[in-house]
Amino acid sequence: MTWQATTGRGAIAGQDAVVEQFVTAAARGRIGGSYLFLGPTGVGKSTVALAIAKSLLCERPSPGLVACGACASCVQAEGGSHPDIDVVAKPADRATIPLEVFIGTPEHRMREGLCWRLLLRPALGGRKVAIILDADHLSDEAANCLLKTLEEPPDRAVIILVGTSLERQLPTIRSRCQIVRFQPLSEENVLQILSAEAGTSGTPADPAVLRTCAAASGGSLTRARLLLDPELTAFRGRLVALVSRRPLHGVELARETIALVEAAGKEAPPRRARLRVVLEAAVELYRAAMRTAVTGERPTDPALARHVDAWGADGEEAARAIQITLDALESIDRNANLTVLIDSWTALLEQPSLADLT
């Protein structure tokens, strides 16, 4: 639809159902005050939120919530400098979004912060749009002070919270917002977006590589982009060699994994994302090994088959390695110290199983 074409990069392809919901609501004059966007990472939730903000604020929108892309409001929205689009997120060095993001520091209570800014008159158009990213990580006190704003948004203000799952939201927040669910993108959509991005980046991309990444993305663009990262792709090959070596060199595996994670920079999200890809690649090898041990069916990928043979694990050993690695994967989201996590993952893999000891 034309609406997508105006939002740039086509990054919301595949979220037509959500877009349609807003188009219908806008046509009926029923845009709500508080929304909670939920869905997996990398499927376009924040992109859609920004596109909706732009459309709602456009000075000359066409029917169907189509932003003109040319008015002063659209230009500022695209440049990320619109005075009436207020985006807040969890600071990288904090576990939660702190209270002051919403109501200001103790010295400036309710004289700064998002809730205060929403009370000001819109600078350009008729309304303000607030987008609260990382809504999974609202501190209890921050959530509490948001409640009143969510319940009675200032005149024509729209507040969009962006999170991943319903379980991670406080019941008080959930009950005050209209919930909008985002599904994983289709493989076709991911491929389409990756190809479009590759087209603008200047580096020619191998269509076969793009297709493989799209297929392995699980419908997440974030994951697909990570899989395209050459450093990470190279390491996946190295990793399966490391984890299938006998005996396992735990220290070496830990050292190389930590180096890869640290090379992602200081920010926690890309570091976590890298470790997730590494652990998932290990699980993929262990699963293939388990299938071979149990059913005799060898992986079709010759490289993977070679590593499965080199490892030569029985079903029980493979199952144990899968469990240890899945546990480590789960801990990533619990904000664990990644170096400690990697060390304990490799130490557990190295330990003989109880069965071997008896």
Ligand SMILES: [Zn+2]
């Ligand atoms: Zn416009």
